[in-house]
Amino acid sequence: MADGDDFYQILGVPRDASQEDIQRAYRKLARTYHPDVNHDPGAEDRFKEASEAYDVLSDPETRRRYDAFGRDFRQVPEGVDPETWRRAQAGAGARAGAGAGAGAGPGGFSFSEGDIDLDDLLGGLFGSRFGGRGSRRGWGPIPGADQEAEIELTVEEAYRGGRRSVTLSSDGTRRSFDVTIPAGVTDGQRIRLAGQGGRGSDGARNGDLYLLVRIAPHPRYRLDGRDLFVELRLAPWEAALGTSVALDTPGGEVKVKVPGGTSSGRRIRLAGRGLPNPKGKAGDLYAEARIMVPSRLSRAERRLFEQLAAESNFDPRKQR
Amino acid sequence: MVRAARLSLEEFAVLSGLHPDLIRRLVALGLIEAYRDPAGQLWFSRGELAAVARVQRLRAGFALNYAAIGLVTDLLDRIAVLEAALRGAQRRGR
Numbered sequence: 001m002a003d004g005d006d007f008y009q010i011l012g013v014p015r016d017a018s019q020e021d022i023q024r025a026y027r028k029l030a031r032t033y034h035p036d037v038n039h040d041p042g043a044e045d046r047f048k049e050a051s052e053a054y055d056v057l058s059d060p061e062t063r064r065r066y067d068a069f070g071r072d073f074r075q076v077p078e079g080v081d082p083e084t085w086r087r088a089q090a091g092a093g094a095r096a097g098a099g100a101g102a103g104a105g106p107g108g109f110s111f112s113e114g115d116i117d118l119d120d121l122l123g124g125l126f127g128s129r130f131g132g133r134g135s136r137r138g139w140g141p142i143p144g145a146d147q148e149a150e151i152e153l154t155v156e157e158a159y160r161g162g163r164r165s166v167t168l169s170s171d172g173t174r175r176s177f178d179v180t181i182p183a184g185v186t187d188g189q190r191i192r193l194a195g196q197g198g199r200g201s202d203g204a205r206n207g208d209l210y211l212l213v214r215i216a217p218h219p220r221y222r223l224d225g226r227d228l229f230v231e232l233r234l235a236p237w238e239a240a241l242g243t244s245v246a247l248d249t250p251g252g253e254v255k256v257k258v259p260g261g262t263s264s265g266r267r268i269r270l271a272g273r274g275l276p277n278p279k280g281k282a283g284d285l286y287a288e289a290r291i292m293v294p295s296r297l298s299r300a301e302r303r304l305f306e307q308l309a310a311e312s313n314f315d316p317r318k319q320r
Numbered sequence: 321m322v323r324a325a326r327l328s329l330e331e332f333a334v335l336s337g338l339h340p341d342l343i344r345r346l347v348a349l350g351l352i353e354a355y356r357d358p359a360g361q362l363w364f365s366r367g368e369l370a371a372v373a374r375v376q377r378l379r380a381g382f383a384l385n386y387a388a389i390g391l392v393t394d395l396l397d398r399i400a401v402l403e404a405a406l407r408g409a410q411r412r413g414r
Contacts (some may be wrong), residue, residue, distance in 0.1 A: 138336045143373035
């Protein structure tokens with residue numbers, strides 16, 4: 001947590017909020033960001049911040065001390081007058097120029113062992129307190145929760161697999177991972193990064209981070225599971241007479257044999273040319289025929305089409 | 321190393337860091353699943369370690385009682401199933 005963050009700001013309440021308002025604000029945040037409710041990697045830190053803030057502000061006595069002395073109130077001995085403390089703090093800053101201090105600098109306070117609640121201090125330092133004060137008692141270390149984040153892959157990346165660096169940013173902190181993408185990963189599949197999830201408290205093991213794979217829409221390819229669909233544009237005479245066409249696929253160029261009499265929408269299946277499958281049969285590639293005509297005809301083309309129209313008795317709207 | 325498929329109560333207690341009596345109580349409350357063999361011994365699958373950790377986190381984070389934790393975990397599991405189904409439907413609709 002950034003040092004400048006104010007506990008009231010974290011809970012989103014004004015400084016004069018009632019104890020009920022503080023509790024209500026905290027309960028709302030806890031329900032939103034508890035790591036078992038919200039799997040976003042940033043949620044856990046928000047939850048811990050809110051818990052720490054609530055820990056302090058829910059108790060009128062610690063709240064009073066927080067109001068008087070700020071974030072470091074635990075280091076201020078009991079019974080110190082806030083005014084004196086403030087003057088002392090200001091004095092410490094000004095002393096360099098002012099020469100002789102009034103004798104009330106921070107050095108004037110001595111720390112005896114009883115002054116600091118070690119438990120509070122350690123809890124605050126390690127962020128290991130999970131929730132309200134004392135509620136963890138008797139539970140010992142608690143393993144961290146699993147988290148989930150999305151990564152977007154191109155169709156080509158899903159096809160080839162391989163190493164990829166993934167950066168997750170949440171609340172200003174960025175974490176980078178080198179992730180091995182298995183070849184043939186499909187949309188909606190989860191890649192597990194062991195131990196990269198929520199932090200366990202008191203040395204308990206961390207949760208796992210799951211990367212939920214999203215395949216980005218592609219201008220040419222459409223995926224259904226591991227089956228790959230690609231448009232195959234044909235001239236009318238190619239579709240009518242049959243031909244062999246070179247087609248780009250994520251796995252390289254392939255030759256597609258188009259049988260004569262192919263209409264738009266016909267799917268030519270290339271078995272095993274879809275996404276590979278680490279655990280079995282690869283998907284298929286379907287080349288979907290789409291017949292294109294020239295938007296402008298040359299004189300010769302027009303003559304030939306007119307001749308075809310006169311000769312042919314083919315009616316695409318009949319039968320079916 | 322081959323991991324044992326099932327954990328005894330003692331092994332489960334060590335791995336989860338909880339007292340065996342507390343674990344028995346959580347089983348009785350239906351918060352974690354266990355198999356009881358003919359001799360009356362409790363056995364756990366490894367997956368229950370994650371379940372018991374979630375019970376701990378929810379109890380610590382919300383000061384819930386055990387009955388409420390049972391309800392919350394059931395609802396969270398149902399939501400996870402529904403969200404997965406929704407994602408699947410959205411993918412197919414794309």
